[in-house]
Amino acid sequence: MTKLHKAYIGGQWLTGNRGSFEVDDPATGESVAKVADVSLDQVEQAIDAANQAFESWRRLSAQERADGVLAWYDKVRENRQRLAEMITRESGKPIAEALSEVDYGASYLRWFAEQGVRAGGQTLPTLPGGRRPLTLKQPVGVVGVITPWNFPLAMIARKAAPALAAGCTLVIKPAAETPLTALLLAELAEQAGLPAGVINLIPGTDAAAIGKCLCTHSKVRKLSFTGSTAVGRVLMAQSAQKIQRLSLELGGNAPFLVFDDANLEAAVEGLIASKFRNSGQTCVCANRILVQRGIYDSFIARLKTRMASLTLGPGALPGADLGPLISDRAIARVESLVEQALEAGAVQTLGAGRVGEGSRYHSPTLLESVTPENPIWSQEIFGPVVSVTPFDSEEDGITLANHTEAGLASYLFSDSLSRAIRVAESLDYGMVGINEGIISSATAPFGGIKSSGLGREGGQEGMDEYLETKYLCLGGIG
Ligand code: NAP
Numbered sequence: 001m002t003k004l005h006k007a008y009i010g011g012q013w014l015t016g017n018r019g020s021f022e023v024d025d026p027a028t029g030e031s032v033a034k035v036a037d038v039s040l041d042q043v044e045q046a047i048d049a050a051n052q053a054f055e056s057w058r059r060l061s062a063q064e065r066a067d068g069v070l071a072w073y074d075k076v077r078e079n080r081q082r083l084a085e086m087i088t089r090e091s092g093k094p095i096a097e098a099l100s101e102v103d104y105g106a107s108y109l110r111w112f113a114e115q116g117v118r119a120g121g122q123t124l125p126t127l128p129g130g131r132r133p134l135t136l137k138q139p140v141g142v143v144g145v146i147t148p149w150n151f152p153l154a155m156i157a158r159k160a161a162p163a164l165a166a167g168c169t170l171v172i173k174p175a176a177e178t179p180l181t182a183l184l185l186a187e188l189a190e191q192a193g194l195p196a197g198v199i200n201l202i203p204g205t206d207a208a209a210i211g212k213c214l215c216t217h218s219k220v221r222k223l224s225f226t227g228s229t230a231v232g233r234v235l236m237a238q239s240a241q242k243i244q245r246l247s248l249e250l251g252g253n254a255p256f257l258v259f260d261d262a263n264l265e266a267a268v269e270g271l272i273a274s275k276f277r278n279s280g281q282t283c284v285c286a287n288r289i290l291v292q293r294g295i296y297d298s299f300i301a302r303l304k305t306r307m308a309s310l311t312l313g314p315g316a317l318p319g320a321d322l323g324p325l326i327s328d329r330a331i332a333r334v335e336s337l338v339e340q341a342l343e344a345g346a347v348q349t350l351g352a353g354r355v356g357e358g359s360r361y362h363s364p365t366l367l368e369s370v371t372p373e374n375p376i377w378s379q380e381i382f383g384p385v386v387s388v389t390p391f392d393s394e395e396d397g398i399t400l401a402n403h404t405e406a407g408l409a410s411y412l413f414s415d416s417l418s419r420a421i422r423v424a425e426s427l428d429y430g431m432v433g434i435n436e437g438i439i440s441s442a443t444a445p446f447g448g449i450k451s452s453g454l455g456r457e458g459g460q461e462g463m464d465e466y467l468e469t470k471y472l473c474l475g476g477i478g
Pocket of ligand 1: 177
């Protein structure tokens with residue numbers, strides 16, 4: 001077993017006490033590697049290593065920590081192609097998207113290295129009795145991180161960058177489908193000179209037990225999770241025991257509103273970008289397309305032409321727009337969602353389902369006449385299926401858009417400034433794309449409300465997630 005297939009704990013590359021597990025290539029279903037499967041003892045070993053490293057990492061100057069994160073950034077940039085190929089190999093996404101994921105993930109490393117040196121407290125106005133109040137910003141401590149497979153690099157970078165810059169240390173469990181990119185990232189952190197124990201990477205298949213340990217262990221002070229709402233709920237309940245700090249980036253159900261006064265070409269292109277990124281497998285993918293009746297027919301006609309032009313193929317094939325879905329289970333789920341939607345009255349006007357028996361490729365599919373009662377309305381589709389519903393007035397559009405438990409991303413297309421602002425203010429979501437289908441950036445707070453989670457990643461808000469504010473009251477000064 002090579003180093004890059006082992007767990008990285010306390011600066012050591014270790015085989016798994018539970019043996020190993022297979023990672024496959026979604027394009028072929030063939031095994032790519034066998035990776036260490038850690039035991040709970042090894043999870044505890046990683047927590048101990050992170051706890052020990054915390055004592056010295058937190059005491060470095062902010063600039064020294066920033067230099068460490070920037071050295072890691074440089075290594076990621078130098079290994080851009082290698083990382084992208086690894087992302088494509090284990091997640092199936094087209095290589096162009098994988099390269100842009102590397103750039104996107106790296107941007108968090110640079111941005112938070114720069115932001116960390118500005119993360120100071122405040123001196124506040126004098127209190128009665130001559131007391132002087134001030135605040136310190138201190139790192140939270142050891143942070144447990146659990147990430148999904150759809151952005152094997154970026155979901156780790158979005159958490160690790162602010163955490164390390166703030167002075168925290170990490171125990172990271174990547175998704176079982178995509179541990180290889182995470183291990184390569186850990187190796188690059190080692191090459192960049194980040195001290196042993198600052199980052200610990202624990203691949204494993206016993207997610208429930210690892211998650212419970214990261215929620216309840218006395219030396220872990222925070223859990224940052226990105227994944228499904230169902231698992232987020234479990235982790236939140238487990239964290240209640242010791243009132244552990246949590247960041248939860250959970251599932252979405254993004255509405256994509258197209259108003260009569262929208263620029264149609266921009267709206268179609270925005271939808272293609274939002275819906276088909278990673279073959280529809282992102283938490284911010286447009287999920288419910290709401291189109292005002294006045295432009296309904298012309299919008300659908302343009303959309304069909306554009307969808308028919310999308311090319312399916314292995315992610316490594318240059319020019320492929322859509323790769324395979326992540327697993328057999330994922331494609332079976334999408335097929336079943338489409339079936340249920342059709343039974344409930346939706347009409348399929350484009351698409352041919354799974355492409356080739358046993359494959360994980362699903363053709364771009366258009367479902368019209370979807371109503372809020374249709375089961376697909378309340379599900380995150382996580383596949384290349386466009387679900388469309390017409391609406392009449394602006395008010396109807398907003399009501400339909402907000403008719404969900406989720407509150408992560410939303411989108412609206414309109415050339416009326418006043419309408420865009422009015423509608424954006426009325427949408428119950430953490431993020432609104434206005435005439436834009438791709439919204440995420442290291443500089444901006446990414447996150448959801450309602451069942452889409454707690455906290456933000458990116459921007460100053462992303463830094464605050466890894467800092468405690470301590471208040472000092474200085475008396476006897478006069
Ligand atoms: P998932 O099943 O929740 O898995 C995510 C991670 O949680 C994986 O590492 C998984 O490990 C782990 N996990 C599974 N069960 C667990 C448990 N009982 N306790 C602790 N950890 C557990 O989600 P997914 O289907 O892989 O990922 C897609 C979901 O992530 C979608 O809902 C998507 O919207 C959401 N997502 C949200 C954001 C955001 O920023 N809001 C970004 C990306 C994705 P194993 O791999 O070992 O099972």
